[in-house]
Amino acid sequence: MTNKVTKAIFPVAGLGTRFLPATKSVPKEIMTLVDRPLIQYAIDEARAAGIKEFIFVTSRGKSALEDYFDRAPALEEELRDKGKTDLLEVLEHTYMDSGAIAYIRQHRPLGLGHAVWCARRLLGDEPFAVMLPDDVIAADTPCLQQMIEAYQETGGNMVAAMEVAPEKTSSYGILDVGDDDGQVVRARGMVEKPDPDSAPSNLAVIGRYILRPSVMQNLEHLRSGKNGEIQLTDAIAADSANGEQTHGFRFRGQRYDCGSKSGFLQATVAFGLARPELRDDLRQFISDMGQIERAAQ
Numbered sequence: 113m114t115n116k117v118t119k120a121i122f123p124v125a126g127l128g129t130r131f132l133p134a135t136k137s138v139p140k141e142i143m144t145l146v147d148r149p150l151i152q153y154a155i156d157e158a159r160a161a162g163i164k165e166f167i168f169v170t171s172r173g174k175s176a177l178e179d180y181f182d183r184a185p186a187l188e189e190e191l192r193d194k195g196k197t198d199l200l201e202v203l204e205h206t207y208m209d210s211g212a213i214a215y216i217r218q219h220r221p222l223g224l225g226h227a228v229w230c231a232r233r234l235l236g237d238e239p240f241a242v243m244l245p246d247d248v249i250a251a252d253t254p255c256l257q258q259m260i261e262a263y264q265e266t267g268g269n270m271v272a273a274m275e276v277a278p279e280k281t282s283s284y285g286i287l288d289v290g291d292d293d294g295q296v297v298r299a300r301g302m303v304e305k306p307d308p309d310s311a312p313s314n315l316a317v318i319g320r321y322i323l324r325p326s327v328m329q330n331l332e333h334l335r336s337g338k339n340g341e342i343q344l345t346d347a348i349a350a351d352s353a354n355g356e357q358t359h360g361f362r363f364r365g366q367r368y369d370c371g372s373k374s375g376f377l378q379a380t381v382a383f384g385l386a387r388p389e390l391r392d393d394l395r396q397f398i399s400d401m402g403q404i405e406r407a408a409q
């Protein structure tokens with residue numbers, strides 16, 4: 113088996129209920145941070161890490177996501193006529209090579225593990241990445257690239273990991289921590305969304321994974337787990353139980369949970385402040401808001 117990672121699965125078939133009513137007609141992954149949809153941040157991160165094939169697991173109502181990567185000839189012509197080459201470049205960046213992108217349907221939202229399993233026929237005997245676009249990670253070296261570099265040394269399975277407040281363990285997959293060298297952690301196992309009193313640690317799995325083909329095979333036989341869903345965490349834990357190594361990787365960067373309203377708003381502010389053309393106005397606005405809030409107290 114090669115240890116080169118060139119394929120990534122993007123499971124985007126969830127219902128996005130935390131953003132209703134918006135997600136009634138707009139896929140969560142198309143919602144924008146400043147001016148780019150969440151999915152573009154994930155694609156850019158995957159490209160930087162050397163991913164060549166992009167597999168989307170979609171569902172009913174996600175056609176805006178599929179259209180997003182298409183060429184837009186009428187718009188291009190209009191921009192060309194008006195000499196707007198900067199905007200043409202922006203568009204160019206959203207296009208994917210022919211054949212580089214595939215869409216698979218998950219017919220029912222049976223869980224993240226099930227969504228990943230839906231892509232099984234597009235993978236061979238090779239490791240693959242899984243990226244959840246609602247975890248947006250701002251980093252000097254993109255998170256998946258950091259992981260792939262570390263993975264060349266470790267092999268096995270690798271998950272992005274981050275310490276969370278102990279009372280938050282029930283929102284995450286949590287690692288049972290073995291040897292820990294600071295950046296790379298040997299995981300003895302992992303548990304999906306444990307209560308704080310039964311959690312093996314507070315080291316949580318974030319939405320970036322590099323997985324062995326055997327995890328896909330484990331998904332084949334998996335029954336539903338926590339919340340009645342087929343859990344990716346359980347398939348990785350089964351690999352560890354079979355003696356395969358799984359590592360947690362403490363990435364360098366700031367993660368925003370854009371699947372939650374609060375995380376999405378925080379990311380909007382942070383990515384806005386990171387834009388030179390927006391920074392001054394936004395900073396002034398935040399400061400004014402702070403003063404108004406304090407005066408009202």
Ligand code: UTP
Nearest residue numbers: 123124125126127128129130221222223224227
């Ligand atoms: P979430 O747990 O955030 O669920 O899924 P969700 O449906 O997107 O959002 P809420 O909780 O209802 O607001 C994490 C990731 O797994 C995908 C989602 O699209 C998201 O990228 N997923 C989840 C699937 O593709 N299929 C599923 O059956 C479940």
